[in-house]
Amino acid sequence: MTGQSEFHAALLQADQPVPSGLTDGQGRPAGRRFAVYRNNVAVSLTEALETGFPAIRALLGEENFRAIAGLYLRESPPTSPVLSLYGAGFPEFLANHPPLAHLGYLPDVAQLELALRQSYHAADSTPIDPATFQRLTEDNLSKARLRLAPALRLVRSPWPVVDLWRYATRPGSKHPSATPQDALILRPAFDPEPHELPAHGASFLAALAKGLPVAQAIEAAGDDHDLAATLTLLLQGGGITAIDLE
Amino acid sequence: MFDNPPRPLPFAAGVGYKPQHYAQILSDAGPVRWLEIHAENYMGAGGRPLAQLRHLSERFAISVHGVGLSIGGEAPLDANHLARLKHLMDWLNPASFSEHLAWSTHDSHFLNDLLPLPYTDATLARICAHIDQVQTTLGRQMLLENPSSYLAFAESTWSEPDFLREVARRTGCGLLLDVNNVFVSATNLGFDPRSYVDAFPTECVGEIHLGGHDEDHDDHGAPLLIDSHGREVADPVWALLAHVLAQTGPKPTLIEWDTDVPEWPVLQAEAARADAALQVLA
Structure with missing residues (x-):
């Protein structure tokens, strides 16, 4: 049996093995088919952060932003299906991410972007x-x-x-x-x-x-x-x- | 404003609503007679999203399509989210509400994807209980949509059409038949899409979805289609739609285009093609 706990853990951590009991519909192991779901989760949540924090994205550059978003979404996946609320912990994450220590202003800009989103809704x-x-x-x-x-x-x-x-x-x-x-x-x-x-x-x-x-x-x-x-x-x-x- | 009972979805073409098309939809809807929104994008307290939706609902029948209830989840439904949904539904009084045969939340994490389910008796019982809860809370019938699949579960004991028929029989819910999802799953899992449609309880279908997919390959070089909603509906999917409509008769038929969203005329042209497929039956 493939439980959702096992599926969930393997979705967020690429080093976790693909859950057992998944096939290609022809009896062969699902293999990289599982990666479609991994990719959907990571890409869609990265896009949600890009939409929510366009200034941070511009200040960091797209490639850097995506790398950091990938770390954040695995550490703090959304806790609500209302993605307009997603990223409340992102300013703090930026503040505590050592490679960004020289960009001390980023958390406050992220806080401003969160507040803009809250205001919009x-x-x-x-x-x-x-x-x-x-x-x-x-x-x-x-x-x-x-x-x-x-x-x-x-x-x-x-x-x-x-x-x-x-x-x-x-x-x-x-x-x-x-x-x-x-x-x-x-x-x-x-x-x-x-x-x-x-x-x-x-x-x-x-x-x-x-x-x-x-x-x-x-x-x-x-x-x-x-x-x-x-x-x-x-x-x-x-x-x-x-x-x-x- | 919403004292009147809702207009049902017309048996005509609709599109998934994107805010960038707001002005053009109002000035030049073309064949588009109804709109579908994602429930979760309209759960704020106010602002432009709700103002636009209120205005659009005066002109078009609206279908509310949930992507976050996690009906297939092992855990109980999120009571807060269900309450937010009820609030939106009571305010808007839309023509229809639909959700997915999938799960998306586990251990309080919302994963923002429609994740697959094993078709077992245990899954069936759980999903029926969740659908009962949704229909009781909302005070209306909902539609359940067939998923696009990239893999299968060894433990499944039901075929997908039989599983959906049994869900509809036990709960009284209707079904949303996504024709692109049928084609994607059939290609990915190696079954015949027409046989799937022939086995599907077409009498329960309240709405049809169409969308574009991307092409990839699995470990063995077998085609792996990705349900991306980022391009035109593929020709074999249009052919499969004709096969579906021959059995269902005209149904509200929606074009979904959610990534790389095109200019309005492109989406309108897809809706016109769906409209033409429906006109053939008229």
């Missing part, structure tokens, strides 16, 4: 009219809690993560600067777009995401935060869906 929402926001009194604003769009994502990084992503995915983009960037992903309609946040803007947003009132979020971001710039970015990208006033 997130629930739809209707943003508030920026004018509503401008009509708030200062007192009301400081007490208000802002509800953020389900498609909004924040990726904090000590690397120029937005510039690196653009450089890798959009030909002609400027060469990445050497400054850290925190990324804010907004999805005005269906296409998520990463933006560089003003300094300390990520602290402001993290506080809002926790449900803290605006005054406390401002405090969390500190005096050097350009509040107007962060709010403009949020409002223009449809990042706020409701203002809760107590």
Whole structure:
């Protein structure tokens, strides 16, 4: 009897023998016919990673990417048939893969790509009219809690993560600067777009995401935060869906 | 929006939906009367995939084709995945739901391929229990698709057509007959594809699939066809379709093209060829 455990192990590890009890339909051993399934698994999962991490693929080159994807998919096969979720552990895998130690920024770029995918599939929402926001009194604003769009994502990084992503995915983009960037992903309609946040803007947003009132979020971001710039970015990208006033 | 009962799949040509064809499908569907989607690509909370699907479903009958339930798996069905599927089905209320005579998940790993099964009494009992669970959960009949095979199991005691007939008899499910899969398996395992069709419970067929295959060879130099869905349907498969349709009568007939997806006119031309094969019967 050929159990699925044996089949499964041999699919993922090419050095495992082909399971016994498999034939070519004419009584001869299946031999390399089993390799069709091995190949289907490896190729289709590599393609899923290529689709999910196009910037990493561009930064590493296709051949290197495929080699690393092959290692990852054997160590961490998908745990769900919904492949749009596949690769959640890929940033950490890249961070812990010694041959990539000199490319310290890769895990953060991969994290940005994961967040872009999550944003793409997130629930739809209707943003508030920026004018509503401008009509708030200062007192009301400081007490208000802002509800953020389900498609909004924040990726904090000590690397120029937005510039690196653009450089890798959009030909002609400027060469990445050497400054850290925190990324804010907004999805005005269906296409998520990463933006560089003003300094300390990520602290402001993290506080809002926790449900803290605006005054406390401002405090969390500190005096050097350009509040107007962060709010403009949020409002223009449809990042706020409701203002809760107590 | 989905209060009305679903339109059944028309006895006409359909294609596997690819988002890059969205605008052209809406402006120039040609002979294409219905669309098939892979369930697992529409399990997010929102965004473009669901918006496009909602819009397409206003114009076309939709078939939801699962590739991740692992109906043949030794383990119980993944309850979370079945719940996601039910959510999609309730929201979309599509014309049809189909899955595969295969397994794809083991030990919580989803392997993203349709893996083969031994045709034994034990497999039969397990698959029937899983299909009962799916049909009860979804509250509707499902179709089960015959696989493309690259190898056989020494322990099998049922032929594939007999096995599928028995699954349909015990569960009341319908069958999806993939004509390319019949041709691929027949070539790979050395049986006559027409005899397979003649033995197939054609009265249970609710949908037909067609797709392209690639050619390779096994260790002994024997032809080994790969069910790649990456090119035009081969001529012998069109001939086999005529043989099938002569027994089933017109059925919803789908062109699957999943890798190296061509421009819309190429896919449309394949659909037109399927449409012509159906028109012969009209």
